[in-house]
Amino acid sequence: xxxxxxxxxxxxxxxxxxxxxxxxxxxxxxxxxxxxxxxxxxxxxxxxxxxxxxxxxxxxxxxxxxxxxxxxxxxxxxxxxxxxxxxxxxxxxxxxxxxxxxxxxxxxxxxxxxxxxxxxxxxxxxxxxxxxxxxxxxxxxxxxxxxxxxxxxxxxxxxxxxxxxxxxxxxxxxxxxxxxxxxxxxxxxxxxxxxxxxxxxxxxxxxxxxxxxxxxxxxxxxxxxxxxxxxxxxxxxxxxxxxxxxxxxxxxxxxxxxxxxxxxxxxxxxxxxxxxxxxxxxxxxxxxxxxxxxxxxxxxxxxxxxxxxxxxxxxxxxxxxxxxxxxxxxxxxxxxxxxxxxxxxxxxxxxxxxxxxxxxxxxxxxxxxx
Ligand SMILES: [Zn+2]
Ligand SMILES: [Zn+2]
Numbered sequence: 352x353x354x355x356x357x358x359x360x361x362x363x364x365x366x367x368x369x370x371x372x373x374x375x376x377x378x379x380x381x382x383x384x385x386x387x388x389x390x391x392x393x394x395x396x397x398x399x400x401x402x403x404x405x406x407x408x409x410x411x412x413x414x415x416x417x418x419x420x421x422x423x424x425x426x427x428x429x430x431x432x433x434x435x436x437x438x439x440x441x442x443x444x445x446x447x448x449x450x451x452x453x454x455x456x457x458x459x460x461x462x463x464x465x466x467x468x469x470x471x472x473x474x475x476x477x478x479x480x481x482x483x484x485x486x487x488x489x490x491x492x493x494x495x496x497x498x499x500x501x502x503x504x505x506x507x508x509x510x511x512x513x514x515x516x517x518x519x520x521x522x523x524x525x526x527x528x529x530x531x532x533x534x535x536x537x538x539x540x541x542x543x544x545x546x547x548x549x550x551x552x553x554x555x556x557x558x559x560x561x562x563x564x565x566x567x568x569x570x571x572x573x574x575x576x577x578x579x580x581x582x583x584x585x586x587x588x589x590x591x592x593x594x595x596x597x598x599x600x601x602x603x604x605x606x607x608x609x610x611x612x613x614x615x616x617x618x619x620x621x622x623x624x625x626x627x628x629x630x631x632x633x634x635x636x637x638x639x640x641x642x643x644x645x646x647x648x649x650x651x652x653x654x655x656x657x658x659x660x661x662x663x664x665x666x667x668x669x670x671x672x673x674x675x676x677x678x679x680x681x682x683x684x685x686x687x688x689x690x691x692x693x694x695x696x697x698x699x700x701x702x703x704x705x706x707x708x709x710x711x712x713x714x715x716x717x718x719x720x721x
Pocket of ligand 1: 450451453454455456457463466467468
């Protein structure tokens with residue numbers, strides 16, 4: 352095998368095309384991955400529409416990738432635990448390469464997700480330059496030297512690992528920015544992939560109550576299988592009713608922590624209303640710009656709130672995400688989250704399915720289900 356097919360976004364909002372690339376020779380420290388699944392992420396839809404800055408087109412999307420090591424370059428490579436990586440290993444990797452750990456943001460501000468030197472597979476890496484195969488919507492992906500590779504434990508299937516995509520690392524980073532612990536009353540705005548992962552993390556951290564809030568009944572039903580003790584549909588209730596219900600659930604005070612994972616700007620003023628006095632509001636769902644919204648700062652001040660946001664994820668969050676799935680594989684039906692599977696030729700359809708929110712998690716499996 353010397354060539355690999357890949358689905359390419361030629362330029363923003365143009366239909367995807369499948370192209371064939373030569374597989375470059377593996378340099379020292381590199382490896383070739385046979386892609387089993389590339390997760391179709393909400394971010395991919397935004398990339399398709401050209402909504403993120405600093406993205407080179409033509410682009411091979413796909414930053415949530417699981418697969419098998421097909422070949423290793425001339426020198427040995429190791430995973431994050433220091434184990435040798437061999438041909439046939441089932442792996443995933445942190446989509447961010449080249450966090451520099453030497454700039455002001457990395458060293459002084461200790462905010463490496465704001466490092467200006469970061470490059471991300473399937474988002475900011477340029478497919479017109481060597482090694483070309485830098486996105487997951489392809490039969491093979493070239494793992495460049497320095498990529499942080501993580502082995503997938505034997506009992507976790509490719510679908511199980513794909514189910515969490517970049518949602519679990521984001522959720523882990525988010526809970527680490529909040530005082531989550533046992534006995535807390537938690538409410539989660541949004542029951543998409545990130546909201547579901549937040550519910551899992553609240554559960555495994557011993558939260559007392561976990562209320563998922565969404566408008567899609569199917570998503571709320573799934574949330575109950577992923578840790579939610581209560582659900583609230585925003586279509587069936589008014590904001591005043593939701594406040595009252597959440598107060599009742601949480602001993603008359605309301606949730607100690609509200610997590611926002613919606614992607615809707617309107618969720619923010621509501622979250623400030625829902626969280627209890629002296630509580631914490633942690634926002635991670637505003638990754639793309641959905642515009643301004645009116646809020647009342649007095650309410651934030653009067654309620655004595657801790658409000659934090661989170662941007663991106665670090666390698667440690669990806670590492671912990673794989674551990675979390677592996678440790679809780681019997682407890683939550685991760686594989687069930689993969690609701691749609693597409694071939695490379697149907698990558699366009701995959702993006703449309705994700706855009707219409709018909710899927711919980713869609714994947715592109717260039718070689719069929721593995
Ligand atoms: Zn840096
Ligand atoms: Zn993603």
